[in-house]
Amino acid sequence: MNGKATTTRTRLDRGRSALGPALELVHTGRAPTRAVLTAELGVTRATAGAVAAELEALGLIRVDSNPGAAAGSQGRPSHRLAVDEKGPVVLAAQVHADGFRAALVGLGGTIVATAPGCVTVSADPAQVLGAVVDAGAALLRESGRRCVGAGLAAPSAVAEPEGTALNPLHLAWPAGAPVREIFAERVRAAGIEGPAFTGNDVNLAALAEHRHGAGRGARDLLCVATGHRGVGGALVLDGRLHTGSAGLALEVGHLTVNPEGRPCHCGSRGCLDVETDPLAFLTVAGRDPGPEVSLLQQARDLLRTSRDDPGVRVAVGELIDRLGLGLAGLVNILNPDRIILGGLHRELLDADPERLRAVVADRSLWGRSGGVPILPCTLDHNSLVGAAELAWQPVLDDPLAALGREPV
Known part of the structure; x- marks a missing residue:
């Protein structure tokens, strides 16, 4: 040498x-x-x-x-x-109440290709996860790219270290389904390289937003989102997800914001989960949900096309007040330096940002003292990107070991 x-x-x-x-x-x-x-x-x-x-x-x-x-700079x-836009990718998968989606995601949180799946989710998690992995494997074959891992975003709290879905409330899956084990088995059976990981969908959305979206630069980031059904929350502390002792922290959907409100799947009443999700919005607005598209899309379409409708205005105001009450309680407990909102909550923020911020400020000690920035999530498919972050983490931790290479 x-x-x-x-x-x-x-x-x-x-x-x-x-x-x-x-x-x-x-x-x-x-x-x-x-x-x-x-x-x-x-x-x-x-x-x-x-x-x-x-x-x-x-x-x-x-x-x-x-x-x-x-231009105008000095020095070398x-x-x-x-x-590298042609570098390796990971397989990211997401399952929710209205279907599933598979994607290939590169470094930088860039979605390279996606394959939307069915609109009816089977009661058999093995069948669903097998189908979404098959869709991802087809994307990989078409792309010819190297895959270094896989990640799954599940619509449930995922218990650690077992990797079981404890409360897939809006799916017909049994409580305690071993989703991580099933997903990893399907990934191996499809011949996909790299380790496989599973996490809660809102946790992963928060992780993606912290690294690539509206949460960049925040130290203590609170994310609250409603997707196709229900409400979830996540907290990122000093760049890492706070998942609690067993992966079950930040089940914010079961904060009571209306004691006389709708019955919740958890056994209580008036939880954020049933007071501020797309079904609640459609119900308060006086609309009967249809089967054609997802509840989230129906709520978004109604808000976009009929904002001046009296029933829609009432629904916007009621959901903002309920959401603001829940956020205020979380601010009092967690003292975040930024809040980001996803799903339908992002559209509610856009519809009347001053009302939502005023409710949070009026109902929270720290909100009155200085105000907590409340921003919309900015990434499309942020749970998918977050699932990819799980799969990329071993490469970020030790690129040489993860890729099986020696230094050149």
Whole structure:
């Protein structure tokens, strides 16, 4: 080995532990140039260069070979860094009350391809998860891309460490279904490479938004969302999901916001889950839900096309007040520095942002003292992107080990 190669290997050996952190910085868009990467990692320019070169050799990022200085800038131009658009992907899957979807997701949270599934979810979780994995496997065959893992977003609290779906309330699945085990078995049977993971859909939406969307830069991020049925919540603390001792934290859908309200599946009454979801919106607006499209789409369409309708205005006001009451209680308990809203809640925020923020401020100690920013989620299919984040995590932790490679 010549002297130059020895020097390069020595730099890489010093920076090998920085491969994962460096990849995560590029993955989340926080290191757009090698100069920023150097500063963020706290290493020498030479070491940062060796790390970037190794990640490029692994097919994970691209390093601009002809850097150019921005107009009006001074000093040496820096090499730009970006994820490799032709690099490996992971399989992401999501199941909800109205169907399922499979996708291929690259680094940077980029959805490469999607395959929507059926609109009726079977009572047999093995059949459903087998179908969504088959859809993902077909996408992989068509793409010809390498797959390094798989992730599933489930509409239920997922108990740790067993990986069981404890309360798939809006599916006909049995409580305690071993969804992680079933999903992993189907992934292996389909010949898909890499480990398989499963998590709660709103937890994963929050993780995706924190890394790639409306939650970027937040330290204590609260996410509340209503999808096709029900309401879920998640909390990200210092960049990591807070899931509690057994994966069951932040079941915000079962906060009571109307003691005399609708019966809830949990046995209580007036929970967020049944007071602020799409079915509640359609019911208060005086509309009978139809079978043609999902409840979420029906509620969104009604809000978009009939906002001036008296019944729709009443529904908007009632759901905002109930949602604001629930958020205020969460602010008092959790003291987040940002709240993001997904699903129909995002549309309710857009319909009357001042009313929602006023309810939260009036009903919460910390809301009155300074105000907590309330923002809409910004990612399409954020639960899918979050499922992909689970699968990408081993690569972010140790790229060489996850890809089965030795340093070049």
